[in-house]
Amino acid sequence: EVQLVESGGGSVQPGRSLRLSCAASGFTFDDYAMFWVRQTPGKGLEWVSGISWNSNTIGYADSVRGRFTISRDNAKNSLYLQMNSLTAEDTALYYCAKAAGSGYHFPLFDYWGQGTLVTVSS
């Protein structure tokens, strides 16, 4: 059974940093691209970042580029999102999502975690 378990969310002040983690199990992690998607009541679902199976291809939404860094450790079956210079607009539920394929350019999300909540507020 595929499982994706996010952690690392919390409440932080604007300008601070957080690091999200996603622990994967139930599939061969290094065969698939992985993504972060966030959700807010106002903006719905928003793709944040993605990484290919071998970390060779990485992409970011314009809204987070230069502030967020995605990475993965295939030996640990884990995905990460380092979030710096957080603003109130980053407040959201952050999902880890598995792609159906290995490449970054095929972001069809066949499994999702339950999400970790990030709240940015002073």
Add this chain to the structure above:
Amino acid sequence: EIVLTQSPGTLSLSPGQRATLSCRASQTVSNNFLAWYQQKPGQAPRLLISGASSRATGIADRFSGSGSETDFTLTISRLEPEDFAVYHCQQYVSSPWTFGQGTKVEIK
């Protein structure tokens, strides 16, 4: 950026009725790289349909997807109680990968 517009925002129907949800793209979605997800309260989205019309593993055949280019439809032939949820469409043909704003199917 491909903008996806879903309509209606809310659909009020009774169990057993047919639901028709629309997803319109601002540009052609090549190769029909259009997916539909179902999301229930407090849960993560679940993949229903990929390639505009292919049901994901384990998805009931009352769910069907159709359409091409800029106009796509998700149809639920006969609503079951567990189908009342929010449905999102997503394009995966060009970055940034985008979602529609969602259609809520509620019990009338």
